[in-house]
Amino acid sequence: MPRQSRRPTAGDVARLSGVSSATVSYVLNKSPGQKISAATTDRVLRAAEQLGYVPNAAAGTLRRGHSRVVLVVIDTLNVGHTNARSLEPLLDAVASCGLTALTYSLVSEEDLLGVVRTLQPFAVAALSFTTAAMRQSLRAAGAQHVIGLNTAEDDNLEPKRPGEAEIGRTQIRHLAQRGPTRIVYVLPATSPRLPIAQVRLRGAQEECVRQGLRAPLALSLPLDRHAIAEALSSLESLRGTTGVATADDRMGIAVLGAMADLGWSAPDDLAVVGADNFVESEFVTPPLTSVYLPLANLRAVTVEWLNKTLSGDGQSTDHALLGWDAAAECVVRRSS
Amino acid sequence: MPRQSRRPTAGDVARLSGVSSATVSYVLNKSPGQKISAATTDRVLRAAEQLGYVPNAAAGTLRRGHSRVVLVVIDTLNVGHTNARSLEPLLDAVASCGLTALTYSLVSEEDLLGVVRTLQPFAVAALSFTTAAMRQSLRAAGAQHVIGLNTAEDDNLEPKRPGEAEIGRTQIRHLAQRGPTRIVYVLPATSPRLPIAQVRLRGAQEECVRQGLRAPLALSLPLDRHAIAEALSSLESLRGTTGVATADDRMGIAVLGAMADLGWSAPDDLAVVGADNFVESEFVTPPLTSVYLPLANLRAVTVEWLNKTLSGDGQSTDHALLGWDAAAECVVRRSS
DNA sequence: CTGAAAGCGCTTACAG
DNA sequence: CTGAAAGCGCTTACAG
Structure with missing residues (x-):
């Protein structure tokens, strides 16, 4: 079996389509403020397709300062089906915004911070109650944006749930x-x-x-x-x-x-x-x-928030709240 | 609130400890084949500590060609507690090898390949049956190593479970x-x-x-x-x-x-x-x-495999098998 | 409308 | 035992 040949870079696409790698980047990222002719756009797209070009995310992350990953934090203290119910709409929301969703099962907050430092995620979406202090640490560790289950009132109070x-x-x-x-x-x-x-x-x-x-x-x-x-x-x-x-x-x-x-x-x-x-x-x-x-429309809330941060000035690191119905629901059955 | 100041780099550590960034890298990575004096080592470590230096993973990934992430793939078709039982020993094993474990809930194989292309993980550990073809695709997408639940016999057969x-x-x-x-x-x-x-x-x-x-x-x-x-x-x-x-x-x-x-x-x-x-x-x-x-000693198998690949020549991309008892167990209770 | 060039922060072969 | 320098592959301010 032959050794896997080098993966194509933007430079390869540029060479094949007879433009510079800058133009390749402009076309592929639809950079606003760059007018690229339809003919050029077409040649670049065709070449990228032909080579099976996939941008090297690490290079982009290094240049941009953050990755295009949304780290979804699962609280292992919740029961499985509670997490599953919340996870699906969240993953869906992230994917629909063109970002990559990765799940992290919260073991310790220190460990989570380590992952954030490694990943430099675009956002952290925590399916767990987060204190203001923790959100602060997450941003310091490199998360551009933080969203979580939490109530404005209880921000600094224990218990966190x-x-x-x-x-x-x-x-x-x-x-x-x-x-x-x-x-x-x-x-x-x-x-x-x-x-x-x-x-x-x-x-x-x-x-x-x-x-x-x-x-x-x-x-x-x-x-x-x-x-x-x-x-x-x-x-x-x-x-x-x-x-x-x-x-x-x-x-x-x-x-x-x-x-x-x-x-x-x-x-x-x-x-x-x-x-x-x-x-x-x-x-x-x-x-x-x-x-x-019951968790309120997580998907809609998440999509709206991601779209806002994506189109934002890129500097805002404010957190937002995931949908959360404060009221508990009682399903009455025959045992009581 | 003041804007978060720039995160310290290896260059900052080098400046503070009066060495070059190369030496910083040698010390922090304990590069074999580099003899660094105890005094220098000490100064560098102290400076890194003082600045709270954390290497930028994206830069390392770009340079190295792969990240230090192990992507653990969960099969959403399994019931929650089945996954939970397997997940814990796996996450534990990955952490104990100094790698970062990230969980990915398998929705579609195409989507997983996209994540792998983004992450360039050191390894993919799939808690699902994977065909030889899929493992091949995973490596082509950028996973250095692939491990999975599978039997040598059934490699190319459907069903995959x-x-x-x-x-x-x-x-x-x-x-x-x-x-x-x-x-x-x-x-x-x-x-x-x-x-x-x-x-x-x-x-x-x-x-x-x-x-x-x-x-x-x-x-x-x-x-x-x-x-x-x-x-x-x-x-x-x-x-x-x-x-x-x-x-x-x-x-x-x-x-x-x-x-x-x-x-x-x-x-x-x-x-x-x-x-x-x-x-x-x-x-x-x-x-x-x-x-x-029942799943056999996942943790031990995973640790052994990771250690082997970590200390290997760095070129091997062979897959290994996660522990798997082919025999199903029957817990007899009063309903039958 | 497009390109040359700088630079993100590491790691490592090479030179001393 | 240590450092200068190249280079990983992008993105973007700048120049034309």
């Missing part, structure tokens, strides 16, 4: 309507998603105060059917008057399974509400009520 | 052991994962022949509890003698839910087996039996 507390509050509001006088909040004993679970719990605690309910009993349980059943059985005396909120639907489904093992049924023995609205929650028996955060 | 057929075969082998004489295969009516479902069905069909069973009844159903219940009720006469295999656990859980609505129970009325071993499958009632493909 204001929407999560709202999920906890909404779970309690729903349970309170159903009659229970006592709340149990079940979170996973160990899980990478524990930080989110804790914010949800905090929201639930707040809402219990507001509703005049006793503080919720927080139960850290392993994702193990038998262990959960055992823990629930010690709550025997609470049957009939208790609502259970779980940190997510996975735990909610596990609780329903454990209840079945105990011969208990929802909502009579315990009313159960989960979070994140897993697809599976509709299919279990009884179907699981769930609270989640 | 040999493991999926094995899932279907294993589902049938399991059901056949349980006594059913008739097989129903349930796949989603519409789903982005339909291509995978169809390969699984084909595997199931093969295995039915091998087991001397009648060809499976293939049922395309929407992910809708009532619609599934209705479809199942027309199978009334098959109760007690039929095994149901579903294209994945989501559909399996939906089938169990629909059966509950009909007052049927698994495994007595229908023995049910799903695929992909969702975490939730253990928690539904009855717990769902599931077949999945």
